[in-house]
Amino acid sequence: MSTAGEPHRVQSIAGKCVSVVPPQYVQPPETRPTNLSTTTGEVPSLPSIDLGDECIARLREQIGRACLDWGAFHVVNHRVPIDLLDEMRHMGKSFFEDCNMDQKLQYSCDPNLPASEGYGSRMLVASNDTILDWRDYYDHHTLPLSRRNPAKWPHFQSNYRQVVAQYSDCMEVLAKRLLGLISESLGLPSASIEEAVGEFYQNITVSYYPPCPQPDLTLGLQSHSDFGAITLLIQDDVGGLQIIKDGEWLTVHPVPDAILVLISDQTEIITNGKYRSCVHRAITNAERARLSVATFHDPAKTRKIFPVFKPPVYREVMYGDYVSSWFFFSPIKGGGLIPEADSSIEDVRKSAKMSIHIYLLDFVLSVKELNGLSTVLKTTIDLKMKMAYHK
Numbered sequence: 001m002s003t004a005g006e007p008h009r010v011q012s013i014a015g016k017c018v019s020v021v022p023p024q025y026v027q028p029p030e031t032r033p034t035n036l037s038t039t040t041g042e043v044p045s046l047p048s049i050d051l052g053d054e055c056i057a058r059l060r061e062q063i064g065r066a067c068l069d070w071g072a073f074h075v076v077n078h079r080v081p082i083d084l085l086d087e088m089r090h091m092g093k094s095f096f097e098d099c100n101m102d103q104k105l106q107y108s109c110d111p112n113l114p115a116s117e118g119y120g121s122r123m124l125v126a127s128n129d130t131i132l133d134w135r136d137y138y139d140h141h142t143l144p145l146s147r148r149n150p151a152k153w154p155h156f157q158s159n160y161r162q163v164v165a166q167y168s169d170c171m172e173v174l175a176k177r178l179l180g181l182i183s184e185s186l187g188l189p190s191a192s193i194e195e196a197v198g199e200f201y202q203n204i205t206v207s208y209y210p211p212c213p214q215p216d217l218t219l220g221l222q223s224h225s226d227f228g229a230i231t232l233l234i235q236d237d238v239g240g241l242q243i244i245k246d247g248e249w250l251t252v253h254p255v256p257d258a259i260l261v262l263i264s265d266q267t268e269i270i271t272n273g274k275y276r277s278c279v280h281r282a283i284t285n286a287e288r289a290r291l292s293v294a295t296f297h298d299p300a301k302t303r304k305i306f307p308v309f310k311p312p313v314y315r316e317v318m319y320g321d322y323v324s325s326w327f328f329f330s331p332i333k334g335g336g337l338i339p340e341a342d343s344s345i346e347d348v349r350k351s352a353k354m355s356i357h358i359y360l361l362d363f364v365l366s367v368k369e370l371n372g373l374s375t376v377l378k379t380t381i382d383l384k385m386k387m388a389y390h391k
């Protein structure tokens, strides 16, 4: 799509006012969005949890219920200054809209590294035939402090670096508090999940979705669950984030002062599948650019992650291996079968062409135990299939 030497950015394509998207952005029929409205079909009852509630027992109960039912919830009265949320959105938008392409490209990420800091468009693109997301992004490495180098961040707005650093600090505090409440909601000591995750590796990704001439054929961001432990997300008023609930894609209506909490894969493993990671995606629209800011809290690549409950349903996994396996298995096109409970892992893999996260099967204990745990197999496959196939 891009000619040699010409960096590829969605915003440049959208800026040419094309009426047809380039073929690399066209989703196969089975992953195209069907419910394109961002104003109707929103999630009416995605829980909104008031963290100012002084009744801790009620808070735990509400968080536990939201994790079980949704894997996602909004929090309000979260102690992060509302002005900071607005400034972070404003800084992000200003980078994409007020800087010219040459300025932005000074901050290009390294296209050959999977998680390189900076301005890019092809995060987690596993191979050349991967369908591309209709999205540009800026990824900041913010924690631990040894990774944080504000000099690598844009300088066009005088307070950009200060806002990102402050935002990172506030998100870390909130993520720890939430993991504490999530642990307690399972009857665990407050520090359990945080200790299992270890030192936070935090990234802040500002996603920018330019208007798209064919929203019915494209995705701003393909269906996925986040790899790490917990994601905290804010968005602007445009709307386009969708989550799966009971087999349906539902749009998460933006709530300006709220922060969206998404349970991510490592929390699913640590809680032994009691709380599932939230499968989500972003759709596009033809009228307005959309912006979101996702703050990921991940373990170190060398951290071993395992369930805190017995018997474990997931194998211990080194976080770095978990991330790498995504590239190995994903994203594979074509149909597939839900394997029988007595399939071997190899059979499962062979027939698993539908799933972008089928690697999770590697963490289920063993084929033998799987056979006895057919529900686990089925729900794992089912959940991960949804990410690739649900419309």
Ligand SMILES: O=C(O)CCC(=O)C(=O)O
Pocket: 205, 207, 221, 226, 233, 235, 240, 241, 280, 281, 282, 291, 292, 294
């Ligand atoms: O733009 C959004 O709302 C979703 C972003 C997201 O899921 C991600 O960056 O992982």
Ligand SMILES: [Fe+2]
Pocket: 224, 225, 226, 280, 294
């Ligand atoms: Fe995500």
